[in-house]
Amino acid sequence: MSLRIFRSVAVIMCMMSSITLQSQSMEIEQKIEDLLSRMTLEEKVGQMNQYNGFWNTTGPAPKQGSAAEKYEHLEKGWVGSMLNVRGVEEVRAVQKIAVEKSRLGIPLIIGLDVVHGYKTISPIPLAEAASWDLEAIQHSAAMAAKEAAAAGVNWTFAPMVDISRDARWGRVMEGAGEDPFLGSKVAAARVRGFQGDDLSSPSTIAACAKHFAAYGFATGGRDYNTVDIGTATLYNMVLPPFKAASDAGVRTFMNGFNLLNGVPVTGHKLLQRDILKGEWGFDGFVVSDWRSIGEMVNHGYVPDGREAAKRAVEAGSDLDMESYHYLEELPALVRDGSVDEALIDDAVRRILRVKFELGLFDDPYRYCDEEREKTVVGSEEMEQAVLDMARKSIVLLKNEGDLLPLKQTGQTVALIGALADDPDSPLGSWRLAADDNSAITVRQAMAFYEGNTLVYEKGADVVVGPTSFVRDLETNTTDKSGFDAAVAAAKKADVAVLVLGEHAFQSGEARSRTELGLPGVQQELLEAVYAANSNVVLVLQNGRPLALPWAAENIPAIVEAWQLGSQSGHAIAQVLYGDYNPSGKLPVSFPRSVGQVPIYYNRHSTGRAAPFDPGTVFWSHYIDEENTPQYPFGYGLSYTDFEYSNLQLSAKTINRGEDLTVTVDLKNTGERAGREVVQLYLHDRYASVVRPVKELKGFELVELAPGESRTVAFTIDESLLSFYDRSGKQLVEAGLFDVMVGGSSVDVLGATFELKATGN
Numbered sequence: 001m002s003l004r005i006f007r008s009v010a011v012i013m014c015m016m017s018s019i020t021l022q023s024q025s026m027e028i029e030q031k032i033e034d035l036l037s038r039m040t041l042e043e044k045v046g047q048m049n050q051y052n053g054f055w056n057t058t059g060p061a062p063k064q065g066s067a068a069e070k071y072e073h074l075e076k077g078w079v080g081s082m083l084n085v086r087g088v089e090e091v092r093a094v095q096k097i098a099v100e101k102s103r104l105g106i107p108l109i110i111g112l113d114v115v116h117g118y119k120t121i122s123p124i125p126l127a128e129a130a131s132w133d134l135e136a137i138q139h140s141a142a143m144a145a146k147e148a149a150a151a152g153v154n155w156t157f158a159p160m161v162d163i164s165r166d167a168r169w170g171r172v173m174e175g176a177g178e179d180p181f182l183g184s185k186v187a188a189a190r191v192r193g194f195q196g197d198d199l200s201s202p203s204t205i206a207a208c209a210k211h212f213a214a215y216g217f218a219t220g221g222r223d224y225n226t227v228d229i230g231t232a233t234l235y236n237m238v239l240p241p242f243k244a245a246s247d248a249g250v251r252t253f254m255n256g257f258n259l260l261n262g263v264p265v266t267g268h269k270l271l272q273r274d275i276l277k278g279e280w281g282f283d284g285f286v287v288s289d290w291r292s293i294g295e296m297v298n299h300g301y302v303p304d305g306r307e308a309a310k311r312a313v314e315a316g317s318d319l320d321m322e323s324y325h326y327l328e329e330l331p332a333l334v335r336d337g338s339v340d341e342a343l344i345d346d347a348v349r350r351i352l353r354v355k356f357e358l359g360l361f362d363d364p365y366r367y368c369d370e371e372r373e374k375t376v377v378g379s380e381e382m383e384q385a386v387l388d389m390a391r392k393s394i395v396l397l398k399n400e401g402d403l404l405p406l407k408q409t410g411q412t413v414a415l416i417g418a419l420a421d422d423p424d425s426p427l428g429s430w431r432l433a434a435d436d437n438s439a440i441t442v443r444q445a446m447a448f449y450e451g452n453t454l455v456y457e458k459g460a461d462v463v464v465g466p467t468s469f470v471r472d473l474e475t476n477t478t479d480k481s482g483f484d485a486a487v488a489a490a491k492k493a494d495v496a497v498l499v500l501g502e503h504a505f506q507s508g509e510a511r512s513r514t515e516l517g518l519p520g521v522q523q524e525l526l527e528a529v530y531a532a533n534s535n536v537v538l539v540l541q542n543g544r545p546l547a548l549p550w551a552a553e554n555i556p557a558i559v560e561a562w563q564l565g566s567q568s569g570h571a572i573a574q575v576l577y578g579d580y581n582p583s584g585k586l587p588v589s590f591p592r593s594v595g596q597v598p599i600y601y602n603r604h605s606t607g608r609a610a611p612f613d614p615g616t617v618f619w620s621h622y623i624d625e626e627n628t629p630q631y632p633f634g635y636g637l638s639y640t641d642f643e644y645s646n647l648q649l650s651a652k653t654i655n656r657g658e659d660l661t662v663t664v665d666l667k668n669t670g671e672r673a674g675r676e677v678v679q680l681y682l683h684d685r686y687a688s689v690v691r692p693v694k695e696l697k698g699f700e701l702v703e704l705a706p707g708e709s710r711t712v713a714f715t716i717d718e719s720l721l722s723f724y725d726r727s728g729k730q731l732v733e734a735g736l737f738d739v740m741v742g743g744s745s746v747d748v749l750g751a752t753f754e755l756k757a758t759g760n
C-alpha cells in the first residue's frame, strides 16, 4: 500500500469510528429520553439516591429496621446506585432486586473506593506519583479496574486529584502531591487507565475525579476543615488536575466535605454548574461525598435537610451519597414549585447516560461473571503489575559512601522495626477488598537473599494493641523492652536495616497529625541502633512526608518506600540489594520541621526574599529554622550518577504564537544503567498576577546505559506560558521567562528568553 493510500485509509477509519461513536451516543440519548418519559417523579429522584451496602445481601431479605426500608426502596426503584457492595455474588444479589423487582428494572451502578488496587493492592497514589511514570500509572489503574470489574464493581471513587501542600493532612497519601502540572498528568493517566477506550468493556470501570474542589487545602491540615484560598490559587493550583481529568473523559466527579471561601463545595454552583458542567462541558454526573449534602446543615449554610437538598441540586450535585435528603425532600420540593423538575431531569439524564455507557442496560450482570472473578482477582498478572509499580515508586533519599546497594553475599544484616515484619501496613488505609495482613513483608523478601545472614528484631511496636478501621490508634510511646535485643543484633551485624514510619491507619482519611516525626519510640530506637552500628539503612514506610532532620543529618542511607501495597517487601528488597535501581522523585516537599508546613516548591517570591544587608532580620524567614525543605520536590537519587550539560534554547526571543525548543544533554556518568526524570521548570519573571518562582512544565523519563548520553528536548508552547487571572481567565503576558532544567526542582541549569507582545 502506498503511503498516500495508507493515510487515506487511516483517515477514513478515523472518520468512521467517530461517526460510530456519534451514532452510539445519539442512540443512548434517545434511549435516555424514552426512559425518562416513562419515569415517575419518585423513580427519577430514586436514580439520584445512593445507599451503602447494608445487609448480608446474599442472605434473606431483612424484615425490619433501616435495612428493610432500603430493601423496599430498591424494589420500588428508589435507589440508583450502591456503594461498598462487592464480589460477584453480592453485586448480583442487589442488582437482581433493582432489575427484576422494580417497575422499570433500571440497573444500579455499583461504586467502590478502588483507590490503589482492588484486592491486589498497588502503592498508595502518592507513591505512584513518585514514579513520574505515566505509562506505569495508567497500567496500574487499568489492572485495578480489571480486577474490580471482575468482582462486580463498575465505578471507582478515584482518582483523588486534590493538590495538597500540607503533610499534616492524612489524605496527602491519596493524591499526586503538591504540583498541578504533575497532578494533571497523573490524573489523566489514571482516568485513562480505569476507563480504557471502551467503558462498556467488562474490564473497565467509570472513574471519579474527587473532591471537587480544594479539599486538600484544609485549615491546619485537619481533615474536613474549612478552606479559604484566593481565586488565583483556585484556578492555577487546584482546578487544573480536575480539568485534566475532565478532558481525559472522566465520567463522574465527587464534590466534598469542605467549605470553599464560605460556601460548602457540595452546594457550590460556580464550581459544579458554571465551571464543570458549563465551561468544561462535562456531561457525566456529580456524586456528593458521604452525607455531604446533609452536612451543609452542620456547616450552618442551610437550616434543614429540605433546604440542603434544594441547594445541592441547584448547585449541580446529581447523586446523594447516603444523606437521604434527595429521596426524602426532592419530590415535595418539585411538587410545590420550589425546585424546577428540569434540574431533576438533568441529573437523571447524566446518571442514566453513564449507566448506558457502561453497558448496564444491555446486560446488568455483565460485571457478574463468577468464572472471570476466579481467574482475574488475585491473579499473577495483578501481582506483577503491583510489583512493577512498587519498584518504580521508591525514592532513594540519601546514600552516603554508597552504602547501598547491599552486598548479596557474606554479610550479616540486622533487620529492625515492627514495620519490617508487618504484612498489613504496606496495604495503606484504602484496601477495602484486600485480605488483611496479605502484603509481602521486607523480612520475608530479604530472606530470599540466602547468601547473607538475616537477623530480625522488632525493637518496638509502632502502635499499641489491635488495629481496626474505625478506632483511633494509640501510638506506643512507652514500651522500649525490645531495644536491647535490637541494639545487640545491630552490633553483631555488618549493616542494620531499620524499617520505620507510620502504621497503615496513621495516614488516610481522618488521620491528620500535628507531628511529622516517626511516631512513638521509633526515633529513639533509630538513635540507639545507630550508636551501636553506624552502617544504618533507614527504610521509611509512610503515607505522608515526614520531617526527620536527625536522620537526614546522621543516617548514611535513606530509602522512601511509602506504603507500597501487596508486593511491598519484594520491591524494597530488590532495591536494597541492587536488583532494581531506584528512579523515583518526590512529588511533594519533605519539610525539616512541622512548623514549616505548608511548604512547597512553587511558592511566590516575597518583597523580602533575602536580607537587605547580611545579618539583618527583616526578611521572610524563621529565626529558628531554614526556609528550604529537607528534601525538595522532584528530588531523588539513583545508584548511578547523571550529569546535565549544554542547556540550549532554539531562540532568545519568540513572538506570540511561536514555540520554543529547549534541549539539554544528559549523561549517565556512573557504572550502572539507570533511569532519570528530566524536569523542566519555568518562571515568568513579572506578571499581572504574580507567578511562582518556578513551575514544573514538562518532564521526560530517560533510561541510559553506563556512559551513554542523550539530548532531551522539550517544546514550550503558549499554553505552558499561560496562567489564570483572578477571574479564571487564561492569559499569556509578554516578558522574560527563566527556563530551568535538571534532576530536581533545586538542581537545575538555567537560561532566559523573552516573549514579545507581537505575533499571531
Ligand code: BGC
Residues within 6 Å of the ligand: 083, 113, 157, 210, 289, 290, 509
Ligand atoms: C470519602 C470519599 C469516599 C467516600 C465513599 C468519604 O468519606 O471522603 O473519598 O469516596 O467516603 O467511601
